[in-house]
Amino acid sequence: MHADLEALLRLQEKDKVVLQVEAAIKDLEPDIQALDAELEGAIASVEAAKTRATDADKKRADLEAKIETYRLMQERKRQRLEWVRGAKEASTLMAELDLARTVLAREEAEWVRSADRVQETQVDVGEWDARLTELKEAQAPKREELAARLAEYDDRLKTALAERQEVAREVPRELHDRYERIRQGRAPLALYPVTSGACGHCYTAVPLHRQQKLQNGDSTEPCEACGVLLYVEGE
Numbered sequence: 001m002h003a004d005l006e007a008l009l010r011l012q013e014k015d016k017v018v019l020q021v022e023a024a025i026k027d028l029e030p031d032i033q034a035l036d037a038e039l040e041g042a043i044a045s046v047e048a049a050k051t052r053a054t055d056a057d058k059k060r061a062d063l064e065a066k067i068e069t070y071r072l073m074q075e076r077k078r079q080r081l082e083w084v085r086g087a088k089e090a091s092t093l094m095a096e097l098d099l100a101r102t103v104l105a106r107e108e109a110e111w112v113r114s115a116d117r118v119q120e121t122q123v124d125v126g127e128w129d130a131r132l133t134e135l136k137e138a139q140a141p142k143r144e145e146l147a148a149r150l151a152e153y154d155d156r157l158k159t160a161l162a163e164r165q166e167v168a169r170e171v172p173r174e175l176h177d178r179y180e181r182i183r184q185g186r187a188p189l190a191l192y193p194v195t196s197g198a199c200g201h202c203y204t205a206v207p208l209h210r211q212q213k214l215q216n217g218d219s220t221e222p223c224e225a226c227g228v229l230l231y232v233e234g235e
């Protein structure tokens with residue numbers, strides 16, 4: 001077999017390792033994504049609980065402001081009542097004061113409910129926070145394991161790429177470029193053996209005269225159908 005072809009086949013073996021490691025890294029992705037999705041869900045729940053707590057706080061503060069305004073109005077009416085001389089005006093003011101008291105009582109009851117709601121939502125935030133912490137703790141060993149595997153694969157990939165570069169130097173530039181161009185295409189590999197007179201990738205028959213050329217090992221013939229480089233195994 002021609003030395004260039006041998007070098008090219010060695011290169012392809014190294015590239016197979018690179019592809020394997022890359023596939024193994026890709027295989028980890030769904031597990032990492034699942035953990036991330038779970039975590040994001042828990043974070044979203046905490047955020048939603050915090051929003052409810054902020055809303056409850058605001059409602060309570062609004063009610064307090066409203067109640068304060070009613071109190072001031074009531075106070076002014078009470079002061080006016082002290083100065084009023086006419087009986088009719090006095091009874092009107094008294095009726096107004098009665099009504100205001102009713103309104104105030106209603107608002108105060110509403111305030112009590114809003115204060116309860118504030119308490120509830122704060123407890124809720126605490127619970128969701130605790131769940132988030134629990135989830136992080138539960139995920140930690142899985143994440144550590146995945147990170148360790150990823151680090152190992154990254155190391156292997158670095159080694160495989162370095163080895164691949166080393167071998168690539170032995171392949172003539174033009175042949176190497178051709179090899180790379182084929183690898184950009186649809187076939188997973190660039191080189192395929194001729195098996196039973198046919199291309200090992202697409203199984204199209206290889207004409208006899210071309211098989212003959214390949215047998216001599218002096219040229220690398222591309223498959224006429226799929227374009228991969230063909231070679232004849234063995235001597």
Ligand SMILES: [Zn+2]
Nearest residue numbers: 199202223226
């Ligand atoms: Zn083919």
